[in-house]
Amino acid sequence: MSINYVILGYLSWRPMTGYDIKKIIADAETLPWSANNNQIYRALIKLHQDGWVTKTIENQVGAPDRHVYAVTPAGLEALKDWVVTTPDPPQSKKPFLDQLMWADCLDAAEMDQLLEAYIEAVGEKLFFLRVQADEKPNMPERTPRETYLWEMIHKNWIAHFELELKWVRQMREELMTMEKQQQRELARQARA
Amino acid sequence: MSINYVILGYLSWRPMTGYDIKKIIADAETLPWSANNNQIYRALIKLHQDGWVTKTIENQVGAPDRHVYAVTPAGLEALKDWVVTTPDPPQSKKPFLDQLMWADCLDAAEMDQLLEAYIEAVGEKLFFLRVQADEKPNMPERTPRETYLWEMIHKNWIAHFELELKWVRQMREELMTMEKQQQRELARQARA
DNA sequence: TTTCTCATGTAACGCGTTACATGATTAC
DNA sequence: GTAATCATGTAACGCGTTACATGAGAAA
Numbered sequence: 001m002s003i004n005y006v007i008l009g010y011l012s013w014r015p016m017t018g019y020d021i022k023k024i025i026a027d028a029e030t031l032p033w034s035a036n037n038n039q040i041y042r043a044l045i046k047l048h049q050d051g052w053v054t055k056t057i058e059n060q061v062g063a064p065d066r067h068v069y070a071v072t073p074a075g076l077e078a079l080k081d082w083v084v085t086t087p088d089p090p091q092s093k094k095p096f097l098d099q100l101m102w103a104d105c106l107d108a109a110e111m112d113q114l115l116e117a118y119i120e121a122v123g124e125k126l127f128f129l130r131v132q133a134d135e136k137p138n139m140p141e142r143t144p145r146e147t148y149l150w151e152m153i154h155k156n157w158i159a160h161f162e163l164e165l166k167w168v169r170q171m172r173e174e175l176m177t178m179e180k181q182q183q184r185e186l187a188r189q190a191r192a
Numbered sequence: 193m194s195i196n197y198v199i200l201g202y203l204s205w206r207p208m209t210g211y212d213i214k215k216i217i218a219d220a221e222t223l224p225w226s227a228n229n230n231q232i233y234r235a236l237i238k239l240h241q242d243g244w245v246t247k248t249i250e251n252q253v254g255a256p257d258r259h260v261y262a263v264t265p266a267g268l269e270a271l272k273d274w275v276v277t278t279p280d281p282p283q284s285k286k287p288f289l290d291q292l293m294w295a296d297c298l299d300a301a302e303m304d305q306l307l308e309a310y311i312e313a314v315g316e317k318l319f320f321l322r323v324q325a326d327e328k329p330n331m332p333e334r335t336p337r338e339t340y341l342w343e344m345i346h347k348n349w350i351a352h353f354e355l356e357l358k359w360v361r362q363m364r365e366e367l368m369t370m371e372k373q374q375q376r377e378l379a380r381q382a383r384a
Numbered sequence: 385t386t387t388c389t390c391a392t393g394t395a396a397c398g399c400g401t402t403a404c405a406t407g408a409t410t411a412c
Numbered sequence: 413g414t415a416a417t418c419a420t421g422t423a424a425c426g427c428g429t430t431a432c433a434t435g436a437g438a439a440a
Contacts, residue, residue: 001427002287009294019391032285036429041393062437064391076297083295084302087288087310089317090356093224095194096279097345102201103275104338105268110276118279125281145370146296152363153289156356163355164282164348171344178337193399211419228401233421254408256419 003033004043005082008075011053013139015070018044029132030157044069052078096121108179115172119165126161133158195225196235197274200267203245205331207262210236221324222349236261244270288313300371307364311357318353325350 007021018041026035033039044067047053052075058066071079096118103111133154142150199213210232218227225231236259239245244267250258263271288310295303325346334342 002290003427006290006293009290012294017391018393022391030289032283034429037393038395038430039428060390063389064435066391079294080297083291083298084306085291087291087306087313089313089353090284090286090288091224092282092284092352094282094348096282097222097348098194098198098201099275099277099279100341100345101198102204102271103341104335105272106275114276114279121279121281143296145367148366148370149292149295152359153292156286156289156359159355159359160284160352161281163351167344167348167351174340175337178340195399209419210421214419226401229421230402230423231400252418254410255417256407258419 002082003039004046005079006031007040007043008047008052008071008079011047011069011071012076012079015056015068017066017068019066027132029129030153047075050078051075108175111175112172115168115175118168119172122161122164122168126158126165129154129158129161194274195231196238197271198223199232199235200239200244200263200271203239203261203263204268204271207248207260209258209260211258219324221321222345239267242270243267300367303367304364307360307367310360311364314353314356314360318350318357321346321350321353 006025010016010021010024018037021044022035022037022040025031025033025040044053044055048055048069051072053069053071056068056070058068060066099114103114106114133151198217202208202213202216210229213236214227214229214232217223217225217232236245236247240247240261243264245261245263248260248262250260252258291306295306298306325343
């Protein structure tokens with residue numbers, strides 16, 4: 001449930017509404033959540049119950065009330081406690097690799113098409129990551145170290161997808177070579 | 193729900209029971225599922241209902257009956273149909289990166305400890321991956337291409353975790369350098 | 385006139401997890 | 413005697429998703 005802490009983290013920057021949080025998470029290419037209301041509004045209720053955030057209702061005219069949440073000292077403490085917990089290794093789902101496991105039933109052309117499709121999917125994701133890496137979020141007063149950390153996070157994701165591209169391209173070439181070699185061998189056997 | 197297809201894939205190698213499948217998935221370092229009964233036995237029921245596998249009950253003495261599932265021609269077709277679906281890009285959860293986002297509240301020592309802990313977690317995972325890459329699964333009659341594909345899948349995971357290690361080690365060094373530089377600057381200011 | 389933005393929330397459902405339940409045999 | 417192996421299955425729960433619900437004002 002690290003989403004709760006991620007929300008708490010954003011609130012540690014400045015007080016915000018669920019709606020604000022939702023937009024941030026929806027736009028963040030490097031956050032693995034889809035920013036659905038159910039999670040966010042529930043999370044805010046939970047954070048409030050735990051005393052980690054305060055809730056202020058701002059009345060508006062011609063628009064719904066804003067429920068503005070701000071982090072409390074207890075919340076900051078809880079955030080730090082979570083930050084220093086021993087980290088888990090990354091957990092990736094790569095359904096493409098599952099597909100590859102049983103891809104030997106494909107002929108050379110079908111296999112090549114499959115790899116090509118993966119290259120495209122990964123390339124697209126990489127494109128959006130790069131676009132976002134260049135954008136500057138409107139976040140206030142960041143220390144050089146924090147700026148550095150956020151850059152490294154972005155670099156991590158980009159490197160991850162670049163590696164994936166490199167890997168699949170290498171595989172594509174090697175499969176091509178294997179296929180050609182086999183063709184030559186078959187031709188030789190036919191002559192004999 | 194690619195788990196259903198992964199199970200179908202294993203059954204395409206040889207007929208198996210849920211128990212067999214469970215052991216395979218539990219041992220496979222590169223499969224992202226925990227091999228719980230609930231998923232596996234339900235999946236087998238579903239595959240059977242869809243006519244993708246047949247079910248044969250083998251009575252045993254002194255042990256529970258074995259429900260042996262074998263793939264049907266329709267199952268093989270469904271497997272291939274799934275294999276050629278346009279692949280999704282990988283989806284990774286890296287809670288450590290979420291922690292890093294708010295890690296600027298840590299002092300240099302705490303930060304270094306956190307990075308060290310991540311290095312250990314990733315290193316351990318990498319160790320197990322490497323062990324398994326050396327093991328030869330007792331799977332029958334594999335074409336050179338299928339062998340190659342499985343090796344590439346393993347390499348993908350290993351490269352992924354190696355990259356993660358490299359990334360965090362670089363960050364550790366750079367943070368160390370930044371810290372020293374800041375110390376020197378503070379000392380200079382103190383003299384002035 | 386339709387769509388977008390602001391803003392909050394709920395309902396239904398799918399996937400995945402741990403833990404529970406049974407019960408004989410074999411190994412330490 | 414305790415634990416592991418063989419073998420099947422269920423219950424309860426958590427996290428995450430999409431879709432639904434409301435309702436005003438502003439922009440296209």
